[in-house]
Amino acid sequence: MSERPVYYFDNNATTRVAPEVVEAMLPFLQEFWGNPSSAYRFGAQVAKHVESARARVAELIHADPREVVFTSCGTESNNAAIHSALVHNPAKRHVVTTAVEHSANVNFCEYLQKRGFEVTFLPVEPDGSLDIHLLEQSIRPDTAIVSVMLANNETGVLFPIEEISAICRSKGVLCHTDAVQTPGKMKLDVKSLGVDFLSLSAHKLHAPKGIGMLYVKRRTKFQPYVIGGHQENGRRGGTENVANIVGFGRAAELAMNSVSDENTRVRGLRDRLENTILSTIPNTLRNGARDERLPNTTNVCFEFVEAEAILLKLDLLGICASSGSACTTGSLDPSHVLSAMGLTPMRARGSVRFSLGIYNTSEDVDFLLRHMAKIVGDLRAISPLSPEHPDNDKYDIEAARAKHEADLAQALGEKQR
Numbered sequence: 001m002s003e004r005p006v007y008y009f010d011n012n013a014t015t016r017v018a019p020e021v022v023e024a025m026l027p028f029l030q031e032f033w034g035n036p037s038s039a040y041r042f043g044a045q046v047a048k049h050v051e052s053a054r055a056r057v058a059e060l061i062h063a064d065p066r067e068v069v070f071t072s073c074g075t076e077s078n079n080a081a082i083h084s085a086l087v088h089n090p091a092k093r094h095v096v097t098t099a100v101e102h103s104a105n106v107n108f109c110e111y112l113q114k115r116g117f118e119v120t121f122l123p124v125e126p127d128g129s130l131d132i133h134l135l136e137q138s139i140r141p142d143t144a145i146v147s148v149m150l151a152n153n154e155t156g157v158l159f160p161i162e163e164i165s166a167i168c169r170s171k172g173v174l175c176h177t178d179a180v181q182t183p184g185k186m187k188l189d190v191k192s193l194g195v196d197f198l199s200l201s202a203h204k205l206h207a208p209k210g211i212g213m214l215y216v217k218r219r220t221k222f223q224p225y226v227i228g229g230h231q232e233n234g235r236r237g238g239t240e241n242v243a244n245i246v247g248f249g250r251a252a253e254l255a256m257n258s259v260s261d262e263n264t265r266v267r268g269l270r271d272r273l274e275n276t277i278l279s280t281i282p283n284t285l286r287n288g289a290r291d292e293r294l295p296n297t298t299n300v301c302f303e304f305v306e307a308e309a310i311l312l313k314l315d316l317l318g319i320c321a322s323s324g325s326a327c328t329t330g331s332l333d334p335s336h337v338l339s340a341m342g343l344t345p346m347r348a349r350g351s352v353r354f355s356l357g358i359y360n361t362s363e364d365v366d367f368l369l370r371h372m373a374k375i376v377g378d379l380r381a382i383s384p385l386s387p388e389h390p391d392n393d394k395y396d397i398e399a400a401r402a403k404h405e406a407d408l409a410q411a412l413g414e415k416q417r
């Protein structure tokens, strides 16, 4: 692999595994590789490390360890929560969620629709916020579960889960939140959040990929999604991913301690990055609310250029950022999140997400800012839609933009048909 430095601004896609986490995990790959369900000591001794990791992950969200079910990822946790609600109440066949959830939810809910379930995808406001009254009105007698994310992975916008769970309780409906983006960035307390289910994924908090957890509130009925052995107290079959679970436990401990760094130093870096871009590069816009937002995320629209072109040029410099989420990269479709916020296809396709983390330094931000204006300027100089194009006095630029929007909208419409 290359020795070149990476300037990593994609912490909402995944995070570097913390050295402390690697260190905690190694003994469980090298020496203590027994099966925690085995009766002999070589296996059984491992079980107590799984349990102490469970206690740490529980502490991160102020839950009881018995409320923590380890899964393979955030996607599985989300699927499992919704699946459980539907299987447990066969008469209730309606799910309420939002149009801006992670594809782990959006695509699962679309699958459910094909299987005859009904799903309401709540729209969002232009700043990415949710109309709580609309949410309340969308709950029906046959609604099994409301699943709304705590923080959006593309914009960082926060949803008021306390209020949402209170509405759910008053209507006797289960409530799930995808909190994958939040550990280390905000304090988490399942008691005050008031939800029945909450999902986390370890690779978003400096632990390895392939391990997640679902919080299942005590006395909330749960139907397993992965069915097999009696692991996880009968709530999730499959031999425990011991090393990853131990790593998750250590990462949970670290995340509790990084909340203040994220909210002071990292927030300061994010704000400097965002404010400098918005104030020094013309025709740029922030996507999403300014205040009700994670401290590490900024999503910026660079008008008249393609985000993909910006990302390619950044990549040549070793800078990692993204458009939309990692899970939708590769498709030319504009982000479903930005589209739901009402951005035109052209603006959505000109938007870049920078997500910072505890390993970012002020020098990283300087490096990015040093190159950003030139990259955007160079691309605009060859974009016929841009006021910076040298020949733009020779044609009607407004008409060119309108035609481009219409072409994009038509191409999207044809794809959907």
Ligand SMILES: *Cc1c(COP(=O)(O)O)cnc(C)c1O
Pocket (backbone or CB within 6 Å): 012, 013, 072, 073, 074, 075, 076, 102, 104, 149, 151, 152, 153, 178, 179, 180, 181, 201, 202, 203, 204, 210, 211, 212
């Ligand atoms: C990354 C992410 C997921 C998916 O987690 P995986 O462990 O990669 O399956 C779900 N929801 C949100 C908000 C995410 O950012």
